[in-house]
Amino acid sequence: MKNYKPIFDALYKEIDRVIVGQHSLIEQSLISLLSDSNALLEGYPGLAKTLAVKTLAQVCDLKFSRIQNTPDIMPSDITGTYIIEETTAGKRNFKFQPGPIFANIVLADEINRATPKTQSALLEAMQEKQVTVGNSTYKLDLPFFVLATQNPIEQEGTYPLPEAQADRFLLKINVTYPTEEEEIQIVDRYSNEVKDVKLKAMLSKEDLLALQAYTRQVPIANDIKKRVVKLINITRESKQLIQFGASPRASIGLVLASKARALINGRNHVSMEDVTQLAYPVLRHRIVLNFEAERKGMTTDDAITELLKKC
Amino acid sequence: MDSFKKLLREIDENINHVILFNVVTRVTLLFLVVFLILSLFNFYPLMALVPTSMYLVMLLYLNLSKNKARMIGGNYPAIKEKLITAYDYRNAENVVVRELQEEVISDMGSVRLSSFINQKKIFARIFFIVLFSFAITIISFFNITILDIGTNFENMKDNPATLGVVLSQQEDFFNDIFGEGSDVKYGNEELRVEIRPIGYEIDVRQLSEIPEETFGENSFPQEVFVQSSESFQEDFSKDHADLIKEYFQKITKN
Numbered sequence: 001m002k003n004y005k006p007i008f009d010a011l012y013k014e015i016d017r018v019i020v021g022q023h024s025l026i027e028q029s030l031i032s033l034l035s036d037s038n039a040l041l042e043g044y045p046g047l048a049k050t051l052a053v054k055t056l057a058q059v060c061d062l063k064f065s066r067i068q069n070t071p072d073i074m075p076s077d078i079t080g081t082y083i084i085e086e087t088t089a090g091k092r093n094f095k096f097q098p099g100p101i102f103a104n105i106v107l108a109d110e111i112n113r114a115t116p117k118t119q120s121a122l123l124e125a126m127q128e129k130q131v132t133v134g135n136s137t138y139k140l141d142l143p144f145f146v147l148a149t150q151n152p153i154e155q156e157g158t159y160p161l162p163e164a165q166a167d168r169f170l171l172k173i174n175v176t177y178p179t180e181e182e183e184i185q186i187v188d189r190y191s192n193e194v195k196d197v198k199l200k201a202m203l204s205k206e207d208l209l210a211l212q213a214y215t216r217q218v219p220i221a222n223d224i225k226k227r228v229v230k231l232i233n234i235t236r237e238s239k240q241l242i243q244f245g246a247s248p249r250a251s252i253g254l255v256l257a258s259k260a261r262a263l264i265n266g267r268n269h270v271s272m273e274d275v276t277q278l279a280y281p282v283l284r285h286r287i288v289l290n291f292e293a294e295r296k297g298m299t300t301d302d303a304i305t306e307l308l309k310k311c
Numbered sequence: 312m313d314s315f316k317k318l319l320r321e322i323d324e325n326i327n328h329v330i331l332f333n334v335v336t337r338v339t340l341l342f343l344v345v346f347l348i349l350s351l352f353n354f355y356p357l358m359a360l361v362p363t364s365m366y367l368v369m370l371l372y373l374n375l376s377k378n379k380a381r382m383i384g385g386n387y388p389a390i391k392e393k394l395i396t397a398y399d400y401r402n403a404e405n406v407v408v409r410e411l412q413e414e415v416i417s418d419m420g421s422v423r424l425s426s427f428i429n430q431k432k433i434f435a436r437i438f439f440i441v442l443f444s445f446a447i448t449i450i451s452f453f454n455i456t457i458l459d460i461g462t463n464f465e466n467m468k469d470n471p472a473t474l475g476v477v478l479s480q481q482e483d484f485f486n487d488i489f490g491e492g493s494d495v496k497y498g499n500e501e502l503r504v505e506i507r508p509i510g511y512e513i514d515v516r517q518l519s520e521i522p523e524e525t526f527g528e529n530s531f532p533q534e535v536f537v538q539s540s541e542s543f544q545e546d547f548s549k550d551h552a553d554l555i556k557e558y559f560q561k562i563t564k565n
Contacts, residue, residue, distance in 0.1 A: 214406070214407060217405040217406060217407040217408065218407050219396050219397070219399070219400040219403065219407065219408050219411060220396065221392065221395045221396040221399050222399045223395070224396075268407050268408075268410050268411040268414065269392060269393055269396040269397070269411055270396070271392055272392070
């Protein structure tokens with residue numbers, strides 16, 4: 001596994017040519033990719049969410065597509081539809097025109113703006129890795145990875161993802177503002193002459209599929225596994241802070257994400273540090289704080305910190 | 312994987328040796344302490360084997376069942392997570408686990424068996440073992456006791472009276488063996504007989520010299536003289552004698 005650490009380091013370096021900072025966003029996106037799962041990005045506008053995902057797709061040599069969700073978007077706009085095609089012989093027949101979902105990395109911008117029906121179509125593709133249009137089912141090309149974004153402000157006229165559907169995302173990545181030094185670099189890079197940066201593909205599709213298989217093989221000690229399950233159980237039992245706790249999907253997600261993080265860091269075993277670091281993105285969209293906690297001004301991250309102290 | 316299992320077996324054996332050495336020294340020390348105390352009270356010193364055996368079994372069970380990988384991890388935090396993970400996956404077979412096991416095998420080169428031996432404690436135990444051994448030898452040689460509980464215990468078994476046992480209890484005890492001690496009748500009188508057992512100790516204070524007896528004239532019984540007695544026949548009349556004679560003749564004829 002140490003053979004892959006230099007590759008990931010090189011990958012970060014390549015992404016750094018376009019994206020300044022946002023290392024946790026890139027790392028957590030990679031973790032979702034290696035775990036063969038999906039991630040929800042939440043951040044204010046202008047924080048390079050779209051650019052980061054697009055750059056990641058280029059560096060991993062994956063087909064990228066973007067879906068800008070609006071309230072009037074239909075499921076067929078995402079999955080694809082049948083169109084009438086005229087052959088050279090003059091015959092007309094229906095041909096399936098794949099939608100933007102037929103890519104390896106799909107960026108669903110502002111998923112909370114799409115209607116529940118459209119959200120369901122996307123979520124079905126995420127879960128089943130296939131799309132059903134009419135009577136036909138079309139398999140999606142692997143690896144398939146959806147990065148959905150949400151704007152934490154401007155909630156008017158939106159359709160917030162229900163908790164049951166938010167649970168299907170492995171991680172909820174908080175995209176934060178860059179530091180002052182990073183912002184100076186950004187300004188220097190993007191306010192001067194625009195240079196077309198040609199990125200090198202550091203990983204291929206086959207490499208990614210192999211890495212996804214390796215991720216599941218990374219061992220995790222029994223006592224760390226027990227602490228993961230204990231943490232998830234505590235989310236259900238801590239009624240003084242949490243109204244609804246996390247499901248067993250969170251336990252699976254946390255273990256898988258920890259394995260991916262270990263692999264990215266060149267370790268061949270999961271460390272407790274992996275679990276504590278990834279508890280936040282894994283749990284923050286799966287737990288609902290009660291009124292008392294909200295009244296105190298606690299965030300879900302504060303609640304998770306309290307829970308980590310208990311286990 | 313075979314080499315890793317071989318490594319685990321070696322770890323088990325070596326650490327078990329250290330554990331056994333620790334257990335033996337602790338058990339020996341306990342035995343000597345208890346033996347010394349029992350010797351000072353002269354109360355069956357070999358009974359020290361009882362608590363010692365129980366302690367031995369308990370220590371062996373607690374220590375031999377410990378997870379040796381965790382013991383090594385406790386002394387070497389740098390390899391703790393790796394070693395415990397590899398131990399948990401000792402039967403798994405995949406590329407990543409194999410690499411982890413190889414890494415652990417190479418890291419185990421830095422583990423020293425001496426790190427599991429607390430030298431100060433071992434030296435202290437050996438010192439006290441030698442000290443108590445000498446103490447026991449000296450006590451046995453000079454027959455030193457603080458309180459002779461053992462002899463008193465034996466005496467209590469033989470004669471409770473010496474320790475002030477209640478008489479009724481004593482009677483009951485003897486009645487059990489010899490039957491009713493006062494069940495003797497002579498004519499209409501009931502004699503109270505006290506049966507003294509064989510082991511009855513004579514009160515020396517009550518013993519005295521046999522007194523000298525002198526036999527004088529007064530000690531012999533008085534003489535007995537024979538005197539003749541009168542017969543009733545001389546005072547009997549002839550008429551009366553004839554009457555009686557006829558009576559008896561008639562009886563004999565009938």
